[in-house]
Amino acid sequence: MKVPAPVMTDIDDVQRIALTVFLADDSHLDPRDVIPVFHRWIQTHAVDGLLIDVADYTHLPTGPSVLLVAHEGQYSLDRTDGRLGLQYTRTRPLAGTLGERLRVLGRTLAHAAGLLETDSTLRGAVRFAGNELTCVANDRLRAPNTAGTLEAWRPTLDTFFRTVSADAGWSLTREPDPGAPFGVRARTTGSTPLRTITARLTAAPDI
Amino acid sequence: MTWKHVLGERVPDDVGREIDTYENQMALKRQGKIDDKVFAETRLRRGAYGQRYDNGQRNDGTGVKPLPFPSNGQTKGPDTVWDAPGMQRIKIPFGGLTTDQMGTLAELAEEYSDRVVHITTRQDVQLHYVHIDDTPDLMRRLAAVGITTREACGNTVRNVTACPIAGVCRDEAFDVTPYAQASMRFLLGHPDTQDFGRKFKVAFSGCRQHACGLVNMHDFGAIGVTRTADGVTERGFEVYVGGGLGAVPHEAKRFEPFMAEEEILPTLQAMSRVFARLGEKKNRARARVKFLVAQLGLDEFRRLVREERAALPKDDRWAGYLDDLPAYGERPLKTGQALAEDTGSASFQAWARTNVYRQRQPGYVVATVSLPLGDLSSHQLRRLADVARRFVGDTVRATVEQNIVLRWVRESDLPALHRELDAIGLARPGAGSIADITACPGTDTCKLGIASSRGLAAELERRLADQMETLDHSVRGLRIKVSGCFNSCGQHHISDLGFYGVSRHVGGHVVPHFQVVLGGKWVDNGGAYGLAIGAVPSKNIPDVVRRITDRYVEAREGAESFYAFTTRVGKRALRSLIEDLMAVPAHDLDASYYRDWGDPREFGIGDMGIGECAGEVVSLTEFDLAGAESQIFEAQLFLEAGDFERADALAYGAMLQAARGLIKTQDIDISNDPEQVVTQFRLRFYDTEIFFDRFAGGKFAQYLFRRHTRGTPVVGIDTARQLIEEAQLFVEATHACQARLAAQPVMMAPPVHAAAADGRPS
Numbered sequence: 001m002k003v004p005a006p007v008m009t010d011i012d013d014v015q016r017i018a019l020t021v022f023l024a025d026d027s028h029l030d031p032r033d034v035i036p037v038f039h040r041w042i043q044t045h046a047v048d049g050l051l052i053d054v055a056d057y058t059h060l061p062t063g064p065s066v067l068l069v070a071h072e073g074q075y076s077l078d079r080t081d082g083r084l085g086l087q088y089t090r091t092r093p094l095a096g097t098l099g100e101r102l103r104v105l106g107r108t109l110a111h112a113a114g115l116l117e118t119d120s121t122l123r124g125a126v127r128f129a130g131n132e133l134t135c136v137a138n139d140r141l142r143a144p145n146t147a148g149t150l151e152a153w154r155p156t157l158d159t160f161f162r163t164v165s166a167d168a169g170w171s172l173t174r175e176p177d178p179g180a181p182f183g184v185r186a187r188t189t190g191s192t193p194l195r196t197i198t199a200r201l202t203a204a205p206d207i
Numbered sequence: 208m209t210w211k212h213v214l215g216e217r218v219p220d221d222v223g224r225e226i227d228t229y230e231n232q233m234a235l236k237r238q239g240k241i242d243d244k245v246f247a248e249t250r251l252r253r254g255a256y257g258q259r260y261d262n263g264q265r266n267d268g269t270g271v272k273p274l275p276f277p278s279n280g281q282t283k284g285p286d287t288v289w290d291a292p293g294m295q296r297i298k299i300p301f302g303g304l305t306t307d308q309m310g311t312l313a314e315l316a317e318e319y320s321d322r323v324v325h326i327t328t329r330q331d332v333q334l335h336y337v338h339i340d341d342t343p344d345l346m347r348r349l350a351a352v353g354i355t356t357r358e359a360c361g362n363t364v365r366n367v368t369a370c371p372i373a374g375v376c377r378d379e380a381f382d383v384t385p386y387a388q389a390s391m392r393f394l395l396g397h398p399d400t401q402d403f404g405r406k407f408k409v410a411f412s413g414c415r416q417h418a419c420g421l422v423n424m425h426d427f428g429a430i431g432v433t434r435t436a437d438g439v440t441e442r443g444f445e446v447y448v449g450g451g452l453g454a455v456p457h458e459a460k461r462f463e464p465f466m467a468e469e470e471i472l473p474t475l476q477a478m479s480r481v482f483a484r485l486g487e488k489k490n491r492a493r494a495r496v497k498f499l500v501a502q503l504g505l506d507e508f509r510r511l512v513r514e515e516r517a518a519l520p521k522d523d524r525w526a527g528y529l530d531d532l533p534a535y536g537e538r539p540l541k542t543g544q545a546l547a548e549d550t551g552s553a554s555f556q557a558w559a560r561t562n563v564y565r566q567r568q569p570g571y572v573v574a575t576v577s578l579p580l581g582d583l584s585s586h587q588l589r590r591l592a593d594v595a596r597r598f599v600g601d602t603v604r605a606t607v608e609q610n611i612v613l614r615w616v617r618e619s620d621l622p623a624l625h626r627e628l629d630a631i632g633l634a635r636p637g638a639g640s641i642a643d644i645t646a647c648p649g650t651d652t653c654k655l656g657i658a659s660s661r662g663l664a665a666e667l668e669r670r671l672a673d674q675m676e677t678l679d680h681s682v683r684g685l686r687i688k689v690s691g692c693f694n695s696c697g698q699h700h701i702s703d704l705g706f707y708g709v710s711r712h713v714g715g716h717v718v719p720h721f722q723v724v725l726g727g728k729w730v731d732n733g734g735a736y737g738l739a740i741g742a743v744p745s746k747n748i749p750d751v752v753r754r755i756t757d758r759y760v761e762a763r764e765g766a767e768s769f770y771a772f773t774t775r776v777g778k779r780a781l782r783s784l785i786e787d788l789m790a791v792p793a794h795d796l797d798a799s800y801y802r803d804w805g806d807p808r809e810f811g812i813g814d815m816g817i818g819e820c821a822g823e824v825v826s827l828t829e830f831d832l833a834g835a836e837s838q839i840f841e842a843q844l845f846l847e848a849g850d851f852e853r854a855d856a857l858a859y860g861a862m863l864q865a866a867r868g869l870i871k872t873q874d875i876d877i878s879n880d881p882e883q884v885v886t887q888f889r890l891r892f893y894d895t896e897i898f899f900d901r902f903a904g905g906k907f908a909q910y911l912f913r914r915h916t917r918g919t920p921v922v923g924i925d926t927a928r929q930l931i932e933e934a935q936l937f938v939e940a941t942h943a944c945q946a947r948l949a950a951q952p953v954m955m956a957p958p959v960h961a962a963a964a965d966g967r968p969s
Binding site: 016035036042043052053055058059060061062063064071080091138140141142177180181 | 584589
């Protein structure tokens with residue numbers, strides 16, 4: 001089906017948003033090692049949300065590899081273009097403006113990523129790079145993958161990325177595949193450690 | 208702005224109204240104005256299924272914990288929480304997909320599901336972790352590309368399946384696709400198909416010998432055949448009825464050797480009416496066509512259907528589509544062209560050996576995209592749609608082996624196609640091989656799953672894929688199929704090596720097991736059903752595969768098929784080959800046996816305190832259960848030897864022994880007298896509902912009661928075989944009941960007035 005014509009709705013209506021941070025080049029992680037970690041997170045309520053179950057998709061070369069399903073969203077060790085990252089996708093509505101929600105999602109993601117970085121069963125092999133993030137809107141109705149959507153989102157994204165790393169010059173690239181959901185890849189030459197990102201997002205005003 | 212508004216006229220009016228009605232019913236349900244059961248059937252008929260943990264609880268490995276969904280007590284069916292994630296089944300008639308439909312499915316997986324698209328064993332698509340509030344828009348978006356989810360579940364005519372290479376097959380009588388399509392359109396929403404007690408499955412095949420259509424396991428299966436009269440070749444169908452897998456499998460029976468093509472739709476309508484009128488409605492366990500055929504006898508069933516057919520008022524749709532048949536057919540995107548031999552890389556050659564089928568049309572081939580566990584990511588599906596657009600157009604089909612085929616590939620394009628598929632991780636070789644394993648969702652997402660069928664299949668695929676190049680040629684083409692429970696959604700009955708999930712209670716823990724099923728036939732449209740030869744801990748199943756396939760390679764006579772080999776060698780010898788693998792080491796010696804594949808949690812209910820006395824009683828019960836299983840196995844051997852009466856007696860004896868074992872948890876002095884056993888079992892475990900399965904209720908107990916009431920019956924092969932299947936299920940239910948009892952902190956006998964029944968104190 002063809003993507004509907006761009007619809008300029010209030011960007012604050014977009015709810016299904018995914019943020020991803022990527023593993024640093026020197027990280028080594030077998031996705032299957034994350035399965036018991038996610039199960040343990042359910043037992044200990046280690047991350048935000050009503051945690052339901054773990055899905056093993058390690059047989060897939062792209063997309064979610066290991067998924068921790070929550071009622072409100074999904075945590076996934078994700079594989080995109082051969083790279084592993086941690087993604088948090090919000091699936092149920094969250095109050096606040098788009099900017100406020102991005103900060104909440106960022107904090108949720110950074111907290112989970114921090115837990116993986118410090119998980120002793122993963123033998124310290126995990127480190128997330130702080131110089132690249134993606135933000136995807138899984139909502140073709142309210143956020144078609146067009147230049148217009150990027151234009152509408154850019155001020156909010158700029159603010160969000162300044163919060164993540166104030167002194168970095170982020171460059172934003174829109175997802176080039178017109179069939180893919182609207183997404184932005186944000187890169188910066190500098191690198192901010194995950195714990196700094198977490199701290200900055202935590203310190204940012206809550207909704 | 209809503210999808211309803213944006214899609215507008217792209218959603219056909221009637222379909223749009225149906226979805227609006229469904230959305231209204233959702234609103235009414237939330238207002239408490241629709242009964243739980245009624246709404247459950249309503250959403251099921253739209254393909255919105257339940258999913259594991261939708262009852263609001265889950266064992267997290269330390270015990271069963273509540274999942275406090277924010278639904279405020281709202282439910283979407285009995286014991287089903289509104290906010291719990293669900294599965295959306297999407298009907299894909301005969302598996303046929305256009306590239307636009309593929310793109311839409313990818314979008315829906317991204318926006319409403321978990322970015323994974325799953326192909327089922329009935330050529331459907333399933334999306335998991337879908338919130339029910341999202342389903343109306345999901346359905347509208349599907350409707351805009353010509354897909355309906357209507358009657359994807361529920362007591363309806365399910366997806367009409369057909370051979371995925373119909374029209375290009377070298378062995379078919381003719382292309383059955385238009386007949387499958389016409390049947391689907393005619394039956395969908397037809398008034399005569401709305402009042403069934405259970406589902407109704409239809410399949411079409413273009414030949415007798417291959418497996419692509421699996422006619423033998425369908426309520427109504429049609430094999431395309433031709434005959435010549437007065438120099439004119441006529442198309443028709445060899446029609447089979449009353450087949451089905453499930454808990455109690457039945458092989459289909461031949462209804463008619465040649466049914467004229469114009470009679471297919473009216474016969475389906477007549478059969479639907481007979482099934483709706485006479486089929487079981489109250490007892491879901493016996494509400495399929497197979498039970499009606501068995502109950503009435505084939506001749507009487509046939510007579511009733513023909514009588515009904517004769518009385519039907521003429522409907523122009525019965526034959527209307529036949530006028531369009533001469534024009535029917537796919538148009539290849541490119542002109543056919545052969546490929547020079549020895550072209551391409553080694554990986555291309557390996558892929559081409561297993562994944563490419565030469566069409567009967569010169570210069571064209573079918574390329575199979577082999578999907579691990581039937582899964583592909585939304586990203587892969589979107590890219591695959593792009594590849595299909597460039598190489599074949601809208602000639603894509605899903606298969607019952609959970610793969611996707613691209614038809615009408617120009618043969619000379621194969622190396623380029625392989626490169627493109629490889630770039631998106633879809634050039635896995637080994638399609639249709641022992642490493643291309645079929646598995647139902649099992650405990651991953653299915654509410655009925657007992658053991659992890661996908662976990663086991665993934666493990667076997669990993670091991671076998673690594674060994675493919677060194678495996679003996681005779682083994683490479685075998686089929687492995689895995690179900691998470693006895694319901695056989697993984698089609699374990701019709702594979703060379705079949706497995707279905709069960710559990711066993713060992714030393715206060717529950718251990719995941721799989722029953723090993725041998726004797727099934729994939730070819731000949733699923734031509735023979737296998738039987739279980741014994742339960743093996745999940746952990747040991749890879750060794751079972753290795754030992755049995757090694758023995759096949761060693762003892763194979765000439766070009767003997769695996770089916771012929773298992774028949775010749777016999778189940779006793781094959782069971783003895785794996786008998787030592789049935790043992791479970793104590794938990795403190797090897798705890799890995801107590802976890803399932805791909806899941807680090809302790810399996811099931813494990814570590815609750817059991818009284819010392821109860822422990823003893825449990826061991827006596829286990830002894831009886833082991834004896835019952837032995838009797839079932841012996842019954843199979845007599846069945847194979849043609850001694851149906853002894854097979855029947857042993858199966859009956861197995862149920863009695865299992866029941867007696869359970870009674871011993873309350874009355875250690877229970878006698879061997881069948882009357883006493885059945886009476887006590889009924890009083891203590893049936894009337895109290897202690898034996899009841901959460902989903903099946905008391906149906907397994909009914910198997911014992913029914914056989915007990917029959918006395919000394921006249922037994923044929925079908926009745927003996929059915930009793931063996933029933934006895935196996937009764938024993939499985941006894942295992943489950945025993946596990947539930949053992950999980951109780953203190954096992955106390957419920958107050959049963961048994962003394963009045965047998966004169967002894969209870």
